[in-house]
Amino acid sequence: MAAYRAEDDYDYLFKVVLIGDSGVGKSNLLSRFTRNEFNLESKSTIGVEFATRSIHVDDKIVKAQIWDTAGQERYRAITSAYYRGAVGALLVYDVTRHVTFENIERWLKELRDHTDSSIVIMLVANKADLRHLRAVSTEDAKAFAERENLFFMETSALESLNVENAFSEVLTQVYHVVCRKALDVGGDPTALPKGQTIDIGKDDVSEVKKVGCCSA
Amino acid sequence: MVNENEKDSKKQKKKVPDWLNSSLWSTPPLSAATTITQTQDLSPPPVVRPPSPVRPPSPPPPPPDSNGTSTSSASPSPSPRRSLAMLSSHSSCRRRSSTSEKSGVRNFEEAGEVINADKDELKGESRCVLSRSEIVQDEHPLSLGQSSLWNQFFQDTEIIEQIDRDVKRTHPDMQFFSGDTISAKLNQEALRNILIVFAKLNPGIRYVQGMNELLAPLFYVFRNDPDEENSAVAEADTFFCFVELLSGFRDNFCQQLDNSVVGIRSTITKLSMLLKEHDEELWRHLEVTCKLILITVIVSKDCTKKLDMWNDTSGTSAVRMRTGLKVSFSLLYAYSGSKLELDVRFEWKKVSHSQHFVPGE
Numbered sequence: 309m310a311a312y313r314a315e316d317d318y319d320y321l322f323k324v325v326l327i328g329d330s331g332v333g334k335s336n337l338l339s340r341f342t343r344n345e346f347n348l349e350s351k352s353t354i355g356v357e358f359a360t361r362s363i364h365v366d367d368k369i370v371k372a373q374i375w376d377t378a379g380q381e382r383y384r385a386i387t388s389a390y391y392r393g394a395v396g397a398l399l400v401y402d403v404t405r406h407v408t409f410e411n412i413e414r415w416l417k418e419l420r421d422h423t424d425s426s427i428v429i430m431l432v433a434n435k436a437d438l439r440h441l442r443a444v445s446t447e448d449a450k451a452f453a454e455r456e457n458l459f460f461m462e463t464s465a466l467e468s469l470n471v472e473n474a475f476s477e478v479l480t481q482v483y484h485v486v487c488r489k490a491l492d493v494g495g496d497p498t499a500l501p502k503g504q505t506i507d508i509g510k511d512d513v514s515e516v517k518k519v520g521c522c523s524a
Numbered sequence: 525m526v527n528e529n530e531k532d533s534k535k536q537k538k539k540v541p542d543w544l545n546s547s548l549w550s551t552p553p554l555s556a557a558t559t560i561t562q563t564q565d566l567s568p569p570p571v572v573r574p575p576s577p578v579r580p581p582s583p584p585p586p587p588p589d590s591n592g593t594s595t596s597s598a599s600p601s602p603s604p605r606r607s608l609a610m611l612s613s614h615s616s617c618r619r620r621s622s623t624s625e626k627s628g629v630r631n632f633e634e635a636g637e638v639i640n641a642d643k644d645e646l647k648g649e650s651r652c653v654l655s656r657s658e659i660v661q662d663e664h665p666l667s668l669g670q671s672s673l674w675n676q677f678f679q680d681t682e683i684i685e686q687i688d689r690d691v692k693r694t695h696p697d698m699q700f701f702s703g704d705t706i707s708a709k710l711n712q713e714a715l716r717n718i719l720i721v722f723a724k725l726n727p728g729i730r731y732v733q734g735m736n737e738l739l740a741p742l743f744y745v746f747r748n749d750p751d752e753e754n755s756a757v758a759e760a761d762t763f764f765c766f767v768e769l770l771s772g773f774r775d776n777f778c779q780q781l782d783n784s785v786v787g788i789r790s791t792i793t794k795l796s797m798l799l800k801e802h803d804e805e806l807w808r809h810l811e812v813t814c815k816l817i818l819i820t821v822i823v824s825k826d827c828t829k830k831l832d833m834w835n836d837t838s839g840t841s842a843v844r845m846r847t848g849l850k851v852s853f854s855l856l857y858a859y860s861g862s863k864l865e866l867d868v869r870f871e872w873k874k875v876s877h878s879q880h881f882v883p884g885e
Contacts, residue, residue, distance in 0.1 A: 330689060330690075353733075354733060380733040
């Protein structure tokens with residue numbers, strides 16, 4: 309990247325959604341990743357909020373457009389458009405509240421109903437810093453992730469543990485999938501339209517799935 | 525007055541509902557027992573619960589007063605303070621009314637009678653014994669039946685937990701609502717009470733995230749009334765204003781009405797049309813990227829702006845709704861810069877803070 313690049317410049321724009329029950333820490337994961345902020349008493353998210361951040365993958369700039377939504381079920385009826393065009397998803401639960409883990413199955417179903425089957429999904433066990441309050445074991449979550457073909461990572465937005473890794477991993481995987489897909493069709497990857505739904509191949513993702521890449 | 529209410533409600537919290545103490549549940553299941561200790565105020569409300577969840581929205585009927593009679597007027601009862609106090613402290617068994625619910629629409633005189641009947645029963649028999657005939661077949665802790673008390677109990681628990689989570693997160697930047705001070709705790713308690721009572725009285729709507737944001741400025745105003753007498757009953761006053769405020773657009777909150785002409789989708793369409801009329805380019809852009817224009821998203825941003833806005837939005841609920849739409853539209857327009865920054869196909873100027881930041885983790 310010898311030439312000067314504008315602040316806004318990027319090679320790829322990927323839409324990533326954050327989903328999970330209310331109060332699991334989605335907004336704090338987002339603010340930790342995009343602004344390196346954490347707020348113990350953050351407001352509840354109403355409707356949808358957005359943030360972006362660019363990272364480098366190989367020699368390319370990948371801009372992540374991350375959508376954060378209210379966790380309450382009532383908002384689902386209105387936010388189905390939320391999923392449109394998403395190529396990555398972080399499926400978040402709270403390790404101290406088992407019910408949020410139980411609901412992951414429902415979230416996963418909804419995600420799969422509304423997105424392309426090739427979407428890169430990572431199961432995120434947040435609040436891992438609350439070790440004395442843990443209600444969901446790492447093994448259970450790993451087993452679930454393996455069964456459902458998801459990536460898995462334990463994070464703590466408070467301690468800034470694995471947050472960067474979780475997002476980077478998802479973005480990198482999406483990037484690889486997109487590159488391979490582009491090569492497959494013989495196109496130039498840089499010619500991909502910006503800000504539009506990118507159709508990533510069905511077969512690619514499942515092969516590169518791995519579990520517990522950086523779990524605590 | 526308020527002190528009495530607080531005492532009442534504290535007593536209530538320590539007390540497990542009578543029906544749970546019944547000898548019929550001599551060995552209550554563990555899961556149920558633990559949940560009970562975690563939650564408070566789980567007793568079902570008096571029989572003012574509307575007949576069915578699909579009931580068309582209208583302002584909640586006034587609760588019956590302490591001697592069990594009630595008026596059928598739709599406007600807030602003349603003694604709102606007293607009624608709310610009674611509501612939040614009264615405990616009663618909902619199942620007894622379920623039989624009358626089956627018979628369809630039930631008016632409020634009937635509801636009053638049921639309460640009377642309840643009281644007579646309680647006087648007549650020992651408090652902790654339910655008669656056997658009242659245990660219907662589907663009544664067990666795992667029941668998912670609509671009329672199951674257990675099911676109702678678990679659903680309530682879920683709502684109350686949600687409310688608790690959100691009340692704690694209401695305006696964390698304001699000392700008035702957050703922090704460890706006694707007054708902040710009391711203020712949170714008031715928000716909590718109001719939201720729980722509202723959810724119980726409006727089973728078709730219950731609690732929707734964001735209600736706390738609408739409620740908070742109202743309570744803030746009443747609680748800071750220079751007249752101490754008024755400020756002391758802020759909770760009750762806020763409740764009735766909150767009900768009145770929501771009556772203007774409660775249809776938007778009701779899931780059963782999502783696809784009707786008065787539901788949220790239709791409201792979003794109206795906003796969209798308004799936008800199209802005034803700025804077709806912006807409208808087209810949003811149609812392409814997202815239709816997620818939620819009024820609450822925009823309105824919830826700033827407490828003081830909300831207060832200003834409400835000062836300007838008086839009049840009938842229809843007028844208020846229209847004004848609300850227009851306000852949303854202008855705010856949407858104002859915020860459009862930062863929102864549209866997401867998509868560089870449109871080079872809109874950034875309005876507020878830049879979202880580009882490279883953290884060093």
